[in-house]
Amino acid sequence: MTDPRILRLAVVSAGVSDPSSTGLLADRASERFVALAAETGDRVVVDRVELKGVLPELPAALGSQLLGPRLTAVAEILAAADAVVVATPVYKAGPSALLTGVLQVLDDDVLVGTPVLLAATAGTPRHALVIDDQLRGLFAYLRAATTPTGLFASGDDWQDPALAGRVDRAARELLALARSEVREAMRGAAGRGAGYASRFGSAANGVAVDLDSDLMRLATGGALPPRG
Template identity: 45%
Template sequence: MKLVVVSAGLSVPSSTRLLGDRLAAAVVGRASAAAPAGAGSGVQVQVVELRDLAVEIAHNLTTGFPGPALGAALSAVAEADGLIVVTPVFSASYSGLFKSFFDVLDRDALAGKPVLVAATGGSARHSLVLEHAMRPLFAYLRAVVVPTGVYAASEDWGAEGLAERIGRAAGELVALVGVGGPPAPAPAPSAVGRAGGDQVGEFEVVPFAERLAAVRVP
């Protein structure tokens, strides 16, 4: 499993990057638990720091061509089995740098790809950014967004609840990616002839002509 973390944090150190790292560690842990004994997690983690790509993103928006570092980052995202995307909250939404990166990404790159959305902010009042901004963005890009988004306000660090949300979201991402092997295929429904009809599961399918003949008046 190739896991890519896209972090739009601007400061150093960054709480946005910290949240991304904790989510990635939780995914590795859940993948290890889901994998066969002795197989390890099999997760390769790559972090894309958008702060380092800001100039190339701006050039791409004006010229249509990515620089080498941005091109490598876009390829990593397109080739990933799963994504963790984390942004700070600016003006009650994702940051402009975060949006600009996904604006220059190929429009089909995220189709069907599992994505875990997360955000950081100074106040819990901005937690709905996950639902009113981030989830619609990735739904438009045809990604498969895990049910649990993770928001971390300043007071959440070290408080109860954050670790549980991180663990739950990580488990959902691992399940979507399918680490540990695909589920066993469902058995094919049995087809047993009975009174001219077929038995499909628990239901008998009788051709319409036979039903019509049964109700005809002699």
């Protein structure tokens, strides 16, 4: 039995109505995660992020790479999270452009190794594959550790007790990944996973600099090693 610990869970919803079923689904996953963690005495600090709050900043960020204070805050929350729940509505058979837009302007390394539970809501069960067909590819690019179970809910699911079972399964997977410290293992001791693209000053990387690299040796008057 390991010591109880504090886990930071970021719960990100790209829903825009209030209340939104997307936010509701994210909250159900989040609540289950907190309850499961509590069973072994772990405490969870939840950072709830309504992405619609960054809407005013998103056009400028997409057009000029200038991140406003709200987007910067989102990046910092994601970078600090031990686990993340991401929930999006499905529009036109794809995830909301609000979610994909935000992820496109944040640094590539913000979620490297971070356990992520993917969730989506839609008006029809025919969109059920949006998580597995579209979101997984995006999060694979970000090198996130996504849970095997994705959480999808269309109108009918809200009346189906089976949804609670899927919420439980997905939350358990997310907790297992968070407790396994997969992120720390992937990023390495210095917080910089060897080989993952990471930029100086990013929210995830901070100002850690690897001075022991071929490029750093070249910067300090050395030569590149022979082509291998």
